[in-house]
Amino acid sequence: MAEATNRREQLADAAIATLASAGMRGLTHRAVDQAAGVPEGSCSYYFRTRQALLRAAVDRLAEMDSAEMAARGLPRDRPDISELADAAAELIEHWVTAGKTRMLARYELALESTRRPELRAVLVEAGGQVRRLAEDLLAAAGAPDPPGQAPVLVACVDGIVFDHLAGAGALTLSPGELRATLLALLRTFIQER
Structure with a gap:
């Protein structure tokens, strides 16, 4: 069972x-078989249809x-907005560098x-996890409308990452500019205490 799980993850990573x-x-x-370095037919054995393969990529x-996000230890207990800005900036920096492959795959899937x-x-189901996390963080920081503000925050972060990696604006912000x-x-979401 563990071997099948590992193979599924390996193939999902190769699909990404x-x-x-x-x-x-x-x-x-x-192509996924080749990228994973496994025998031809392995991917179709584990993911019979293209939809199953796409689902595996999204789930992964x-x-x-x-x-x-859990490993980065996002502040959960009454974070101030400086802590949230630092954590979000660090996450974005990661997504446009080491996480670039994942982000580009996500854009392909979104289109x-x-x-x-x-x-x-x-x-939508997978994105709900991120929006719930943003909602929890905004609520902990004292935002007046976390359910309404979380999707906007996520969209803004997504937009920054997209423009940095693929957008026509070729946005490049230094870490300090990104944090600011x-x-x-x-600050538009949270009334400072």
């Missing part, structure tokens, strides 16, 4: 890497995001989801 490097059109069972992205309602449903931008954004 394939999406980032070759795009949605390059994502095939055979959500799993890695959750683990990463494909505009044509595949079943994929859209999976992405996030601090200003958070």
Whole structure:
């Protein structure tokens, strides 16, 4: 059982890497086999359909995001907005450097989801985890409307990452500029104590 779980993770990771490097059109069972360095037919054995493979990639992205956010120790108990800005800036810096492959794969999946309602449903479900975390953090920091503000905060962070990696603006902020931008954004949500 553990071997099957490890193989599924290995193939999902290879699917993410394939999406980032070759795009949605390059994502095939055979390409994932090659990227994972496993015998041909392995991917189709574990993920019979393209939809199953896409679902595995989305689930793996959500799993890695959750683990990463937990490992970074985001402040939970009455954080001030400076702590939140620091944590968010650190996360964004990671996503545009070491996490770039995952982010590019996520964008490929998001675009494909505009044509595949079943994929859209999976992405919305996975994204709900991040929005709930943002809502919890905003609530702990004293925001007046965490359920209304969390989706906007997540959209802004997503926009910063997207523009940095793929946007026409080619946004590049120094760590200090990024922190200042996030601090200003958070101040619009939270009335400082």
